[in-house]
Amino acid sequence: MNNKLFALKAGQRYTISPHLTLEFVRSQHSIIDTVFPVLHTPRGAVVYANDFKLDRTPVLGEPPDFARLRQLGKEGVLALIVESTNVSEKGRCPSEKIARDLVRDTITSYEDDKSAIFVSTFSSHISRVKTIAECAHEIGRKPVLLGRSMERYSSAAEQLKLVGFPESLSMFGNRRTVDRTLRRIMKTGKDKFVPIVTGHQGETGAILTRIVMGDTPYKLERGDKILFSAKVIPNPMNYGQRYLVEARAKMAGVRIFDDLHVSGHAYREDHYEFLHLLNPQHVIPAHGDINMTGSYAKFAEEIGYTLGNDLHILRNGQKVLIT
Amino acid sequence: MNNKLFALKAGQRYTISPHLTLEFVRSQHSIIDTVFPVLHTPRGAVVYANDFKLDRTPVLGEPPDFARLRQLGKEGVLALIVESTNVSEKGRCPSEKIARDLVRDTITSYEDDKSAIFVSTFSSHISRVKTIAECAHEIGRKPVLLGRSMERYSSAAEQLKLVGFPESLSMFGNRRTVDRTLRRIMKTGKDKFVPIVTGHQGETGAILTRIVMGDTPYKLERGDKILFSAKVIPNPMNYGQRYLVEARAKMAGVRIFDDLHVSGHAYREDHYEFLHLLNPQHVIPAHGDINMTGSYAKFAEEIGYTLGNDLHILRNGQKVLIT
């Protein structure tokens, strides 16, 4: 294809045709600079809300544009296509601020420690990487990003000026430079660095996995720390791989800290607030298997929607005619 | 008995006999003004450490006296009697600061809401009560403590000048005044108050339970909020009672927020740090059934202690001779 590419920022609109306009409304998620795409039609707006949370105290960027969302609700939302991932979680999704405090409390409590401090998180989670790097800086250690995806995401975000890292931060992507850096850390002193690495799911070939398996120049010792700023993606294979990595690390006397993390997906009461802001005529839960979309449907029925009437469970490729 | 009572503050010592001195070292826990009692004997110090956490950013009072603990470790600790409650929890126990942020994020996100906001927490958890009262104040609502134990603990703490509450706070303990207050709230407007109430475990007769069961002048309505700043104490009866309360509340259209809470007990890595600070010759895990003390024993064996040698599992009333 040879379509033109436009850059559309949060808050901006693009006229597609006389009857269709696309608008981007500011959102928040575990990746940076996210938006709710809104398609304005003659019959009302169609809001697409997958991968979002209603974070009032984000670490990067502004909170979601609550004022515009409320206004959309008043103008009339024909349909809301909405993620159902965490609708079964009670209450509200904790803010990224909570994750920052968890990470910070742990890292800074080892200010006087001479052991290694490794942190593994999602490479795409730029605000988290920034938090970790800043905490490293705060206790006088150099943050070092290690791993192909770590390097790719963070350098892209930095080049787009979407994030600023501490000046002492460095990053290395390919295996040769990663191993050379690990050798340098062993020589210079473990207590001079906080390596931020791939491997929180115990993936074969990821940096943390290779280190733990003894497959790099780095030697783990009694008292070294590994912080997981991520949760295990719930799936028995991930649990198995992660268990293996932790078990090996413990055999070397390493201390484990996990779940220094919050979700990037709206919880049940965020969805409740969201429905009240937008007041959509029709709701289409998405982004999940039928157990998730079904749970959203149960939730929406409690609020007053009716399955098959103004609440629709669709499969990929299916169409619904809204009249 | 007719023994004299002494007030001993954290940091002070009391000479019991020529060979025995009692010292109080500042600690942190989910109740205020806690200490580690340390008994100095000719053979070394005996440290008693039940009900504590190593909170570096507490909401009330100062962090534990790490400097003195480190010094005790250097002077020589003969024996440590230590709680084992949360030794199976990975990592470090989150700071009370995290609980404050979770509570604050939730309450303040309903600044413009007209519905009720109830919060239930442990009556004895004064710093939490203070947090909730301050958040209520911040969104322009009056905090009202309701329930016999709520009134007793908080008024005692206030009289001892261990805590300062917002001036708008009021408290009512007995059934008659509680019900009168609830009637007044119904008249004045639900959106003028944040009642802080007993009943987070769904206990029969507690304020929240009575409200939910329709046994007070207060009427719950669609959109009212109940925040649990507590976790269910793990026991099937509590789960059952709490479930019943939540189920009834949901039938009235109430929104539930739970687990706005952190523990008051040291986690595994807090114990690791604690052992390294004190370096005790003997360790006696306590404050838990044999599954808990057994888990602590496993943890201590990994670090180098040996069960039956310098690590002792005792039952209430049993003695161990340390030579």
Added chain:
Amino acid sequence: MNNKLFALKAGQRYTISPHLTLEFVRSQHSIIDTVFPVLHTPRGAVVYANDFKLDRTPVLGEPPDFARLRQLGKEGVLALIVESTNVSEKGRCPSEKIARDLVRDTITSYEDDKSAIFVSTFSSHISRVKTIAECAHEIGRKPVLLGRSMERYSSAAEQLKLVGFPESLSMFGNRRTVDRTLRRIMKTGKDKFVPIVTGHQGETGAILTRIVMGDTPYKLERGDKILFSAKVIPNPMNYGQRYLVEARAKMAGVRIFDDLHVSGHAYREDHYEFLHLLNPQHVIPAHGDINMTGSYAKFAEEIGYTLGNDLHILRNGQKVLIT
């Protein structure tokens, strides 16, 4: 209403109108004498299959009529309305024969024991009650049914000649006769009886609950046995009530045996077999909330049905037009 009542047996048909005939096909479930109602229409048969299992070795009655089900599949089934309760359970639902062996193995292993043996099960589960009564008889004890529903279900089944119990069995329904019987057991000797009682969910007022709470003339002692031939219906309130009953019983030194039970509902592979027998054009999962019907839908999609096409999730009262 003044409609006539017909008795229709498994294997029989009833002509409702020139175009509609009702047929009953033999089934199996945790209650006796169950059938699949089949409505024959000009467009094909509509099979209604709620509350069933494909038990090839039942304790009462014959296995389901597999031959007729297979034949229906060949004649053409327009629609199957089918329970979804246990579709998430792997494999096949164990036969009632397994429950009988579990109960029998436990009871007969106490042939020489002098302590009490109580058994609690579902009053409506006549084949289970029969099993328990026969095992009691086998070790030389008299089976005694206690509790209002116990008496009602079992006496009805006996009068309808749907079951035969050992001659030594007696049954008592109301509180006065139950308590008198318990007093008699205390006098005559606990080792002469196996009381079969209500209360497996820890229900307040049920016989077992009253006995455990000390609210009858019966005194529990060290070594007495309570067998639960039922599982806790999954709901936190039931778990709580049951826990309370077990905790109290244990304080008296009573030994607990639970889960001497199998389900009465088809598992995933029973559903697989059932779909292959009937080969229905349309499938409508029922008898469960949307998480259960949703799970059935996932299962049916793996086999080749398509949601919204020949697979329909309906709410009570909704209609679907099959063309």
Added chain:
Amino acid sequence: MNNKLFALKAGQRYTISPHLTLEFVRSQHSIIDTVFPVLHTPRGAVVYANDFKLDRTPVLGEPPDFARLRQLGKEGVLALIVESTNVSEKGRCPSEKIARDLVRDTITSYEDDKSAIFVSTFSSHISRVKTIAECAHEIGRKPVLLGRSMERYSSAAEQLKLVGFPESLSMFGNRRTVDRTLRRIMKTGKDKFVPIVTGHQGETGAILTRIVMGDTPYKLERGDKILFSAKVIPNPMNYGQRYLVEARAKMAGVRIFDDLHVSGHAYREDHYEFLHLLNPQHVIPAHGDINMTGSYAKFAEEIGYTLGNDLHILRNGQKVLIT
């Protein structure tokens, strides 16, 4: 070493020295021909009871020698060293008869099926292998043992005349003959055989794993069946590996049946009966980490033993002096 080897059968004794006699008492477990070794000393008998269950209806061999155990209790047991594996499981461990009925009910329900039926179980569990082979024979299929350990254990048991298999059974251990056999089954017809294979834990390199991964001449198809007559040994790595095997098999349309199994280890009430039979002066829980031995200690304390007095938790290599 050059020590002489003696064969000592259940029921026999061997005089070691003037004061020490070794006796073997018949037991039951998931391996064949197991015994309780009993060391007779001048101070009483020392009974060693690891790896046992009190199965009254075993599939191979006789039930445990209850009469002799009771007699030992009367003669005087100084100490019992006893497994603690399943002491937290309520009730009694189900008999191997239950496993046989579960396996038989599943296999025979596919008597007319043309698809594959694979069964995987513990190679060392000879009575289970016998059950599976007999069920295969019963529906007119040839049982084929595949896998190195399958072949080794079963051929040894057969040569020692500890088991008799159906005549149609064959077994193949090494990779070449296994693959050749699988090719032959593909040619002759899947419905002519029941392969009994290694791989129930999803182990890399085991027969079932190789088949599912497409690493043998065997092609899995829609409707083929895999029966797991084993439970997953609880460990996240096993769950992960097993999940992977099941997920791959399901992608090919294979139907999964798991947990056609019972444990080989005594449950809580078996331990209760065992203590009452032997009435030991001292009890030493073993065969488990401190959480298991601790759970046994809790159980024994409820019955009247006292930790540190007549109940001892020891670590490997530790000694206790019983006086």
